Amino acid sequence: MRKTFQRQVILEELRVTKDHPRAAELYARVRHRIPTVSFGTVYRNLRMLRDQGLIQELTLGDEASRWDGNYSLHYHFTCQNCGQVQDLEVEPDSRWEAKIECLTGLAINHHRAEFYGLCSDCRN
Amino acid sequence: MRKTFQRQVILEELRVTKDHPRAAELYARVRHRIPTVSFGTVYRNLRMLRDQGLIQELTLGDEASRWDGNYSLHYHFTCQNCGQVQDLEVEPDSRWEAKIECLTGLAINHHRAEFYGLCSDCRN
DNA sequence: ATAGTTGCAAAGCATTTGCAACAGA
DNA sequence: TCTGTTGCAAATGCTTTGCAACTAT
Numbered sequence: 001m002r003k004t005f006q007r008q009v010i011l012e013e014l015r016v017t018k019d020h021p022r023a024a025e026l027y028a029r030v031r032h033r034i035p036t037v038s039f040g041t042v043y044r045n046l047r048m049l050r051d052q053g054l055i056q057e058l059t060l061g062d063e064a065s066r067w068d069g070n071y072s073l074h075y076h077f078t079c080q081n082c083g084q085v086q087d088l089e090v091e092p093d094s095r096w097e098a099k100i101e102c103l104t105g106l107a108i109n110h111h112r113a114e115f116y117g118l119c120s121d122c123r124n
Numbered sequence: 125m126r127k128t129f130q131r132q133v134i135l136e137e138l139r140v141t142k143d144h145p146r147a148a149e150l151y152a153r154v155r156h157r158i159p160t161v162s163f164g165t166v167y168r169n170l171r172m173l174r175d176q177g178l179i180q181e182l183t184l185g186d187e188a189s190r191w192d193g194n195y196s197l198h199y200h201f202t203c204q205n206c207g208q209v210q211d212l213e214v215e216p217d218s219r220w221e222a223k224i225e226c227l228t229g230l231a232i233n234h235h236r237a238e239f240y241g242l243c244s245d246c247r248n
Numbered sequence: 249a250t251a252g253t254t255g256c257a258a259a260g261c262a263t264t265t266g267c268a269a270c271a272g273a
Numbered sequence: 274t275c276t277g278t279t280g281c282a283a284a285t286g287c288t289t290t291g292c293a294a295c296t297a298t
Binding site: 059060061077080088089090093096097099100103104105106107108109110111112113114115116117118119120123 | 183184204212213214221223224228229231232233234235236238239240242243244247
């Protein structure tokens, strides 16, 4: 994978934010720095960066994918009122995988968990 | 919500199977019983049945939604080799929601978890 | 009677791709 | 130099929708 300016900017923009932008929003941000960048380039790079494990794709509900510059294993929370998505600080439960392997005979590689509810701004 | 023949057949087809068909596959099954049914009808009904809590929509990875006629809360497993999706029999961990509420100040309504790995056929 | 539903076809929207020009190694 | 990458535009694929004809209640 070559180190191109476009790819670098796309990765940087994801790294510096904690919201979880969709491709269109990210494209807008990248465009501030590279006015000629194309949607194709953004999508191609998101896929590549994901396949390399440098970023994560979130498919929450029935909307477009969101992208997360935090590559470490963590869970997500979606506010059902305002729609914001945030990382959860709780540590993922790995014993769960072992428990399921035990009970089912499946070989588990990884899991994800998503929580839904109201964020602190919206609960009041 | 009226009780139409189409809606009934769509729901039945989801209830009788444990695979988790996508809309196109379900459409094919419904078509065996109602040759004139349309895609629009299938999609419209899937959304309505989901909104009523009678079925569940699964958005796993970056493919089209899968649909689950089992409306009870449960987790899912996806085989990374053959792609099959199965329900997991383990009971969902509700203490987790309380724990996260405690740690974060969020109000959690529900959560989902998905496990990925190799099914018993594919692990050998 | 009448409001919800259907079939059909067209539209919508996120994402992917073919291709020629370009650029990083 | 030469293969990977970009920008552009067209294409793809899943899903939604407008509308007139139907149908459950």
